[in-house]
Amino acid sequence: MTKITVTPIDPTARGSYRERREVLRAYANIRAAGKTGDIDALLAAYDALEVVVLKHAQTDDGTALAEAIEAASAEEFDALIAAVLGGEETVPNPTSAPSP
Numbered sequence: 093m094t095k096i097t098v099t100p101i102d103p104t105a106r107g108s109y110r111e112r113r114e115v116l117r118a119y120a121n122i123r124a125a126g127k128t129g130d131i132d133a134l135l136a137a138y139d140a141l142e143v144v145v146l147k148h149a150q151t152d153d154g155t156a157l158a159e160a161i162e163a164a165s166a167e168e169f170d171a172l173i174a175a176v177l178g179g180e181e182t183v184p185n186p187t188s189a190p191s192p
Contacts (some may be wrong), residue, residue: 094160095152096168098145098175115144115177141173148176 101108121137124130142161149172151160161169 093153094155094163096149096157096160096164096172097152098149098172100178101148101176103178111144111147112177114140115173118144141169144176145169145172 101111103112118137118140121133121140125134125137145161146157149157149161151157161172164172
């Protein structure tokens with residue numbers, strides 16, 4: 093079971109302003125696409141978010157990151173984006189945790 097670890101954008105790093113702006117632009121594009129019903133624009137915005145996540149994430153077991161992201165739920169992906177923007181540093185895939 094794969095755990096995805098995300099390192100947040102370091103606000104002191106060179107280029108961090110551009111990365112944060114890319115995330116915010118993607119969110120704006122998601123909202124605009126939702127209003128117009130433009131599915132292609134919506135997919136492009138999610139692809140842009142995924143590019144940012146891929147730059148800041150790794151898996152704990154050697155699973156290809158793209159494969160782990162594909163297996164993530166929408167809720168898990170939202171948590172990954174929040175982590176990239178400065179939320180929690182490690183975002184485990186809940187399916188990797190033992191069942192209660």
